[in-house]
Amino acid sequence: MVHAMRRNRHIYTYLLTLPALLLFGIFFVAPSIYGIYYSLTDWTIGKDAISFVGIDNYKTIFQSSELKHAIYNTFLYAVIVVIGKNVNGLLLALAVNTKMKLRGYFRVIFFLPCVISTIIIGLVFVPILHPNGILNDFLGNIGLGFLKQGWLVDTKIVMISIAGVSIWQWSGYHMVVYLAGLQGIPESYYEAAKIDGATAMQRFKSITFPMLAPAFNINMLLSLIGGLKVFSEPYALTNGGPGNASQVIALEVFSKFGRGQWGLGTALNVTLAIFVSIICIPVLYNMRKREVEE
């Protein structure tokens, strides 16, 4: 009887995955493989016939100084936002996890920006960051005039400005994940530590931080993937400008597709997917290892 049930369960499972596998295959695996194939062709808008050109498109990507610059910008952006969002998110979470008045309101307020569309945030921040805009005026009025910048037009800092807006928008989101982690830590650990005479810093180092590992991992992974796939922030704030100063990979893909350079655009997309995989799969693997340990 037990044996029969087990066999039944197996047949049941495999058969039922079939429709899902089929859909997954048709709508994800097949287009992905096609995409890799098209990235090896000279597929462009005016051409009647598509011909195989080997790794020419990839050569173009790594020879073009503009595309290399876009790759550099993407990584720079990813590093800044991963650090910024996590540090900010954690600090905010610690702050709103204390027993203070109005903490419910603060949680909502910090979380709100991530509900707003990035395009709208872009429209709001463009005038704020204008050289004669609110931010520079504010800095001038409080005696910090030397900090005034051409936030979105100075090629040296434009990526940092864009990352700053993104950190502002998403810190609250990461705060919520950290908050969930913080609230999962039993109060008794802290009580025991207090009795043993541990300082606040020691408690954070030895209890809070290690216990937050799952929240930390998921936040790292989400902000990293988001950072590498960044599109809407530079699109809304600068559209890759001034000139090519804030181009990122996804924006280049968009403009290559827009101009009918489909082969090259696909190759860029494949490159981005490879970058994301190389960086994120080891992180994911580590995360899963930890989860098993716990």
Next chain:
Amino acid sequence: MKKTVMKATGIILAVSLLAAGCGSSGGSSEDAKKNDGGKKENVTLTVEASQEIVNNIPYAFSEENIKAFEEKYPEIKVELVLNPDAQNTSILQTKLASGQPSDLICYNKVSAENELEIAKNCVDLSGEPFVGNLADKEILTAPDGNIYGFAFAVKTGGMGVVYNKDLFEEKGIEIPKTYDEFTAVCEKLSSQGITPFYGPFKDVWTFQMWTTSTWGYYAAKSEPDLWDRLNANEIGWDEVPALQESLEKAYNLYKDGYMQSTVLSDDYNSIPAAMSSGEYAMTVGSNTTVRDLLNAYPDIQFDMFPYPVYEGEEEYLTISQLDAEFFIPKDAKHIEEAKKFLDFMAQPEQCDTAQKAASFVPNVKGAKEPEFDDFEGRLYEEYNKTGKTVLEMNAYMKVDLNDLWVYFQDMFAGAKTPEEVLSAWDATFEELMKAKGIENF
């Protein structure tokens, strides 16, 4: 027992599906029959254009005319399909390539020949009745001798330095005719606390008005075969010193403080506020820019003069290529209705109605002469009628120029020198021409 129920359900389901299938197909064929025998089928005629062309050439899309057309042909409904400017070309190219274009496309003539391959993709209209009404057939004739479309106007807009005439008069400034005079004017304005030149270069397409005008002028006057040679890869963009000269002169205005420091933060839409403030004297623009300024600020006089960039040359106004021509794609669903639309629009009455939206010189026999604003009339008398016009550079290009325009922004951001702009564009140009399969690349 269970099995029988299952079977029965299965059979019922199958039968009902079959019945439903037959029912629907039967119904549709009946509908088709009804339509054939009875009244004419209703048709939605789609007209596709970019946002920019509809804004800048309002007479081509006169609502009154479209309404009159729909009244004359009640079975046809006209629907305007507007594309965002930056994506317009690729959207149209994609629709043409996939065989699903709109019924009419409105595009600039020469650009359409090069970018949309009109001769391959659109219907030859040389034999249509409207061709007989045209005042100037030549201007609509494609390089292969056929006429592929209809445009309302003969004369097209000029491009130049748009300036605040009142401010010039107030400061006793004459219109500069050479680059030296131009910088002297800038110095004079600057010393009186006025920023001489307003650069709205946040939009990628605004600074190119300077280059398409000045380069077009240089080629027309000094090297008439320049565009042919560039398009045949006989010469590189960085090998023409005059092109670099024009870029350097523009960049120097910025470097010397004759433009506002925020050129890359200010866009085209900010021109009216800036130019009416009295803080700025000149900017880049076209007839449309001046007209918009005059409409927005009727108390201030604005006008336009040619770019005084190359020394000692006679002044010519750069005109844009013939704009807003309507084409019918070969794969359009309603070619006959689209032809009716063009025949209807190419009548003197419709041209007269269209004049209400904006003045233009009509290309239809018997249509009324336009009533120009002061400035447009003067430009027309002074340059168009005397033949002192040259065609802009963009009219000769076969590829999308967006990359070049981005390099111009790089120049103002300090990331590229004028020389580097041209060498970078030379490389990109080669890549784009190669991708288009053009010979010698």
